[in-house]
Amino acid sequence: MGPTRIGIRHLRYTIAVADAGGFRAAADALNIAQPAVSKTVQDTETDLGFPIFLRSAGMFEITDAGRVFLDDARLTLAAFERTIRASRQNAIGARGHIIVGYSALASSSQISAGLDIFHKRHPGCQVEMHVMSTDTMMRNLKTGEIDIGFLLSHGSVHDLEVAQKPIWSTQIGVVVPRAIDTVSLDMLRDSAFVMGVRENWRSYRTLLDVAFSQAGLSPSIIDEAWDVQVIFQRVADGRGLTFYPISAADSLPAALKILPVPDWSPELTIAMAWSKVVDTKLLQAFRESFPT
Amino acid sequence: MGPTRIGIRHLRYTIAVADAGGFRAAADALNIAQPAVSKTVQDTETDLGFPIFLRSAGMFEITDAGRVFLDDARLTLAAFERTIRASRQNAIGARGHIIVGYSALASSSQISAGLDIFHKRHPGCQVEMHVMSTDTMMRNLKTGEIDIGFLLSHGSVHDLEVAQKPIWSTQIGVVVPRAIDTVSLDMLRDSAFVMGVRENWRSYRTLLDVAFSQAGLSPSIIDEAWDVQVIFQRVADGRGLTFYPISAADSLPAALKILPVPDWSPELTIAMAWSKVVDTKLLQAFRESFPT
DNA sequence: ATCGGGTGATCGCAGTTCGTTATCGGTCCA
DNA sequence: TGGACCGATAACGAACTGCGATCACCCGAT
Structure with missing residues (x-):
């Protein structure tokens, strides 16, 4: 068995196929044409001596051997990119x-x-x-x-x-425009809220869900955003309020402040x-x- | 700073240059022509943004940044090759x-x-x-x-x-043709020995040197070999005897046996x-x- | 049943990469 | 002052890697 002709490119493409769940999707993600991906993965499989993907009829699968290879390849690729970077x-x-x-x-x-x-x-x-x-x-x-x-x-x-x-725990507070000085549990019932989308904020939203139900709250969420900056922007614009850990008060924009809610103090670790x-x-x- | 055009090849060649202590020597070790090495290392340096080697006038040196890169690159390359293998x-x-x-x-x-x-x-x-x-x-x-x-x-x-x-310690014995049944310290004084070359058996030879001098021995070494198989072959041919840990008796060829030396029992761990x-x-x- | 819309594989062609040989300019040492 | 060494450069051929076009296939909806 001669020396490999596999290079970093082969790892990158093969991983992309696994992540994207298909050759065409991987090609899109990599910004190259699909045949190049097909060819590279084929070469990889030939060199390794076993198929990584099963792509007969309908949906495609990853072989067991392929899964093992991919695990290693991911670590290797990460090490490589880190070395360069x-x-x-x-x-x-x-x-x-x-x-x-x-x-x-x-x-x-x-x-x-x-x-x-x-x-x-x-x-x-x-x-x-x-x-x-x-x-x-x-x-x-x-x-x-x-x-x-x-x-x-x-x-x-x-x-x-x-x-x-x-590392530490902190209380969750309400982020409000700087002009506001007090909040209460009752105020929250009538307020509108801006929150992060669940795709990106799953754990936090789940944690808040529990905290809400314990306090008998079901706040109306009028806006969702992907990034925290956007959320803060909306709050500053007066669209609504949001919840944030008090320990992160330093990262708030100047127009906002964070207040603890009396009688409602969910913790976050x-x-x-x-x-x-x-x-x-x-x-x-x-x-x-x-x-x- | 765009995506790297560096690949595994760049790491391999750069490491080879560092190991071989020169471009030409690296090219020889890699079985390719010298310009290919020069070019690849230059590309690597350009991509990284700093020189890895200093090759002005006379001797060449590795830069500090280069040394850091090489350390990482070695680990990365090892990870890569293991993944494939x-x-x-x-x-x-x-x-x-x-x-x-x-x-x-x-x-x-x-x-x-x-x-x-x-x-x-x-x-x-x-x-x-x-x-x-x-x-x-x-x-x-x-x-x-x-x-x-x-x-x-x-x-x-x-x-x-x-x-x-x-993990364990064992006594060192003398490897002799199967026909021989006893050895003594005096016999060793007059015997010829076959040993591993110091380049490859440095620690073992150093350890034996000490053991020899403690027993007042200075055995005449008539033959040195790189591999243990060759050493054993020579012993089987009657060229001389050699020393070996008794715990490794199982790996002796059938024609040989290993005997402890009375009144001389250096240990090896x-x-x-x-x-x-x-x-x-x-x-x-x-x-x-x-x-x- | 057949037509679109999806998959991945294959083919032929171009640009780039990679390795080659030949050659140059330099240092060191006899 | 040669000659032996070093690494850099130049020119060129072979191999690699990408591309678009196309094919074969399966699916679900006409």
Whole structure:
């Protein structure tokens, strides 16, 4: 069995097919023509010696062997891209590179304090921060696309391959235009709300659903948005109010403030998450920079 | 900064240049012409945005940034090659793949017992075994080319990034043709010996040197060979005797036997070694299959 | 039954990449 | 001052990788 003619491109395309759930869809996602994808995946399968996808009649499937290969390939591709990216950002030779995902809900002074501690201990190390939803974070932790995640700790967010450690808890408050000085549970009943769409804010929305029903609330949601910036913009425009963890008050735009609601104080816990499968000394040091 | 045009080839060539200590030497090692190497490394440097090698006047050097990149690149390349290799060997979809390096001196029933335990616990996992010298093993552990090593534990074999755990100790004996029944310290003074070359058997030879001088021996070495098979062949041919750990008696060819030397019993310890930097659950499970 | 709309595979062709040989300019050492 | 070494460059052929056009197939809706 000679040396492989497989390259990074083969991994990338094959993964894209698996993710997109089809060759044509993968080609679209990759912005190339479909035959190129077909050809590359065929070459990969020939080289490996077994089919990765079953594409007879109707829907297509991933073989067992293919699934194993894809798991490895994802990790490899992530490692590769990180190698390039870390070096490009950092032509001066810093040691180490960590990619962190965090929920918009998790921005807070605790995070920057931990980053400060870590930077003092490892001055040369690059830390790359990316905002993403809790669900995306779990997926990316498993594929190695991110090393550490700060996410909303929630019963529905658990995975055997991912370890979690709670970092802090905070109360949820109401985000209102700066002019407003007080809120009450009764006010909330009559108010309109702007919220993140469930696709992107699943855990948070689920958590709020529970908190609402416990208080006997069923707030009317008049607007949903994908990004937190858009939500805040709508609130500033007077379209409605929204809920946000009080610990993230610093990241509010100047036109808004956050108020606790008397007699209603749902809690939210932010946890640090990391893969149990891939771990390094550097990541360990990073985690230890964040006290529980 | 657009998407990289760097591929696995770029990593491979760049690493080869660093390892070979020059472009021409790398080209030879890769079995391609030198300009191809020059071009590829240049492309890599352009893409990354900084020089990896300094090749002005006379000797060439690796830049600091280049060293960082190379460290990452080695790990990435190892991950890539493992992904391909593991899938190729195993078209039926076993889960997991471990690459083990072991010294020829370490072949013994302890190793196979541990492998048996591990295979029972992880039936689907491929374990790939490669013979290599202790020094090579240390290098390969750091680059991720092997996951676990069984090596000759020796004071000169230590590295901050590599953890070690002694697995067993054994006495060193003399390998002789099957016809011989007894040996003595005096016999050794007058005998000729066949040994492994120091390049490949550095730790073992160092250990023997000490044991010789303690017994007041200075055996005449009439022949040196690279591989243990060749050494044994020479012994079987009657060229001379050699020393070998008694625990590895099973791996002797039928024409030879191993005898302890009365009043001279140097010990040798085999340790399991692994990288502290890259670790996984599977490797942990593997290690735990080998009792101390 | 047959016609669109979907899948992925195949074919032939172009641009790019990759490797080759030949050659150049440089340093080092005899 | 040659000669042996190094790495960079140039020109060219082969291979790779992309493209559009097309094919064969399955499906569901006329």
